[in-house]
Amino acid sequence: MTTMKRIAGELGVSITTVSKVLNNREDIGHATRARVLAKVAELGYQPNAVARSLTLRRTHTLGIVIPDLMHSFFVEIVAGLESVASARGFGLLLCSSNEDPAKERDEIELLRQRQVDGIVLASANASGNSDLLQRLNALGIGLVMIDRDDHPAVRCDRVITDDEEVGRLATSHLIDQGCRIVAHIAGPPIVHAKRRADGYRAALKEHGVRGRAEWIARGGFKEADGYRAMTRLLSLKPRVDGVFAANDPAAIGAMKAIWDAGRRVPDDVKVVGAGDIAMGDLLRVPLTTVSWSRENQGKRAGELIFDRLGPDAPDKFRRVIIPPELVVRESTRSR
Amino acid sequence: MTTMKRIAGELGVSITTVSKVLNNREDIGHATRARVLAKVAELGYQPNAVARSLTLRRTHTLGIVIPDLMHSFFVEIVAGLESVASARGFGLLLCSSNEDPAKERDEIELLRQRQVDGIVLASANASGNSDLLQRLNALGIGLVMIDRDDHPAVRCDRVITDDEEVGRLATSHLIDQGCRIVAHIAGPPIVHAKRRADGYRAALKEHGVRGRAEWIARGGFKEADGYRAMTRLLSLKPRVDGVFAANDPAAIGAMKAIWDAGRRVPDDVKVVGAGDIAMGDLLRVPLTTVSWSRENQGKRAGELIFDRLGPDAPDKFRRVIIPPELVVRESTRSR
DNA sequence: TAGCTTGCCTTTAACGGTAAAGGATGCTAT
DNA sequence: ATAGCATCCTTTACCGTTAAAGGCAAGCTA
Structure with missing residues (x-):
């Protein structure tokens, strides 16, 4: 191992001198500095970060x-x-x-x-x-x-x-696309999911679109949760024409439920997720989602x-x- | 910061003694050991891994x-x-x-x-x-x-x-599934890809299935490479009924090319990839692949x-x- | 010409820990 | 008694680096 000690030894200078050269201190003479640098290059010296960390x-x-x-x-x-x-x-x-x-x-x-x-x-x-x-x-x-x-x-x-903005963006988009019976598949009882639901409600209000308690289905963050929740929502009258699921796996589950019920995405029901899981655009029907970097x-x-x-x-x-x-x-x- | 020095100081013992207790050395008396451990717990001492690394x-x-x-x-x-x-x-x-x-x-x-x-x-x-x-x-x-x-x-x-086994498994499987005109979309010119191609050829030989140079299309590891290569393969006569692509993205590209040509997977052409990219089973047609952990x-x-x-x-x-x-x-x- | 600067380098100590060797004490065996 | 030994703890040195203070000679000031 090449250490500063070795460099100092071979040159007959002190370790501190070597240290100073390497740290670009001003109080080292031109000649000495050059000698040290040459030796450093010759021996391929690399500082020991562990020792450095200890003092610094x-x-x-x-x-x-x-x-x-x-x-x-x-x-x-x-x-x-x-x-x-x-x-x-x-x-x-x-x-x-x-x-x-x-x-x-x-x-x-x-x-x-x-x-x-x-x-x-x-x-x-x-x-x-x-x-x-x-x-x-x-x-x-x-x-x-x-x-x-x-x-x-x-x-x-x-x-x-x-997260509230996530819910707001998703819901507003559904409304913009013409949905009027907009449901929400809520996530698990954690802040994230709750805020997304808040955003959903806020967007409905801002756009003057009706909301009903039964249009918020308790779901979860997994595909199966989305499937179950959507299955329930599909039985409602008037028919739900847009769903915002609390995250992408749930949205994928929702789409599967919609297909299994013989209905179409996006023609009969539009679906928005959140989180943009990788490959989300390789799905049978690529999923609209609200995402962030x-x-x-x-x-x-x-x-x-x-x-x-x-x-x-x-x-x-x-x-x-x-x-x-x-x-x-x-x-x-x-x- | 709590260091061994501080512990030693408060107890009136040497630093080495503390070190020995913490390293379970045998030559520390029962009473002293207990006192040290008590102080360690009291001060919530955690060893400094940097210092430790330096000596060890x-x-x-x-x-x-x-x-x-x-x-x-x-x-x-x-x-x-x-x-x-x-x-x-x-x-x-x-x-x-x-x-x-x-x-x-x-x-x-x-x-x-x-x-x-x-x-x-x-x-x-x-x-x-x-x-x-x-x-x-x-x-x-x-x-x-x-x-x-x-x-x-x-x-x-x-x-x-x-990698050769990768090619062999993929190709043998296509043959087992009844394919007789089995093509290969080769990867870039690196060892990996070449070995997979070797495996492809070996499998054809082992099964006594005909191989032709034009059934090996130069491709690459990207989706677009697979698409281009497959487009070329689709124009061949007799019609290719099975393709082994050097990796999954290329296989996905190949599938898209097949669909764009109005043909079906797996009915008209069967496709195997390699590498098992995540979510590979969420595709429109889930992709058979050769994979390893x-x-x-x-x-x-x-x-x-x-x-x-x-x-x-x-x-x-x-x-x-x-x-x-x-x-x-x-x-x-x-x- | 004593005293002060300046430039350049070295000495010393420290970071927080471990290893090796070195006491001091009391007990056992002769 | 006393060498020998085990037990338990301390001293010293070192890991590789940086910071602070110190030393020394040459040049400058008064």
Whole structure:
């Protein structure tokens, strides 16, 4: 291994001198500097980042904890974060919690022990770990939570999506396409899903379109949930001609239910999802959806952390809201 | 920050004593051990992994370099590696090279500077970086290459897929399903693709089925490549009734070409792909494909590294071959 | 010509931990 | 008594780097 010690030894200078050359300090003479640089090149010296981290108390590494690597959703966030981290010469420690709060805890501890400079938490987990998270602050470790608007006790930056706007965009679009009996397949009882339902109701109101309680079907985030909910909605009179499902898998389930009932998408019923799962446009009937850039979420999360690591760290914690946008496809085409 | 120094100070013992307790050494008295552990719990001490790495010369961290985070293929490898790494308390530094050899080089240097214990390279890049890779060995950094059978100069463990078997399985299946004019949409001129073509030819021979040069269409790995190649194949007489495309995107392109030509899958032409891209079964006609477990690839890669890090490291470098298997879906159903 | 600057390099200490060798104490065996 | 030994803890050194303070000679000032 080539260390600064070896370079210093071979040149007969002190280790500090070598260090100064490599850090571009001004108080090293022209000749010495050149000799050191030549030796550095000759031996192919590479600094030891571990030792560096120890003295500088900065590892130039970020950590990210996601619930599931198999879900493209989170991977895209990782990709966004990776790009900003890498651009700044930061490494990225990746942890997957497998939706398990206990493992999430372990992962956070691992990141903390490794002295990462910041942690991005893209967790879907219930709280429980807020004590841990709070301590990060005191340790000078930046924390950004993605899509978590709860944990109010944890003071940190956040990147969130505007779920109400998601519901509003989807519903308005259905109305614009001529739907008048617009139903909603609600998600599970979590904030995300509730806000989307709020947006649905708001849009109906704004457009002066009638809404009825029975047009909101309790569903879930899975395909089967969407199928069941839609099956119930299809039995209603007057006939539902537009559905906004709380997410894409549910919307896909809804479409299947519609077909199984012998009806057509979009001719008889128009369908909008949310979340834009990968390949959503390879479906039998490509699905209109409301989506937002997850890569951007990751990027913004990284930027928030870097702001906090820099010299002029903001004193307040910020909330970055990623605007959703409508992706129109076949499932809402009007004749 | 709570350090061993602080614990030692508050208890009036030496730092070494604390260290020994935490490392379960035998030469610490019962009473002292208890006092130390109590203080550790009281102050919520967590060891500083950076300092630990510096003395132990082990970071308990693996690095992985992949070409593209947006491709589920590589993400699954990452997931496999993450699971074994995490199970052993290892961290995982994730790097994406964006298919750029220069960036790949940078990423490898980053990992090396950070003193990772091992690197998994799931690269699609042309060589060029073999000098760098070779030096890793000397530094005691384990290296595993995934799906790279070239770089023969680089001595390291490898995890590879049996591409010839991929071609053989796909082609045999088409023949079993009754196809007699079996075409192949070849990939780009890289080893992978060539071996798959070899397997295609071998299977034809083994089954005594006729093959003709014009039934091998030069294509590529993208959907558009498959579309173009298939368009050409469709003009041949006698009519092609089965196609093995070098990978799934090309197969999807081929299916689109078939439909655009007014023909049906699988009734008129059966199609097999390779690689099993995520959501492959959500297609209009679910695609039969030959696939292998990428998660397993990642896992095996991790195991190879851990073997090498352990006390009884194998003296030879190993090649682990992941066997492919056929995933039968709609696109090759026979009446 | 003593004293001050300036330029250039070195010494020392520190980051937080581990390993190896070195005491001090009390007990056992002769 | 006393060497020998086990037990338990401390001292010292080191991992590879940076920061702060220190030293020294040459040149300049008064």
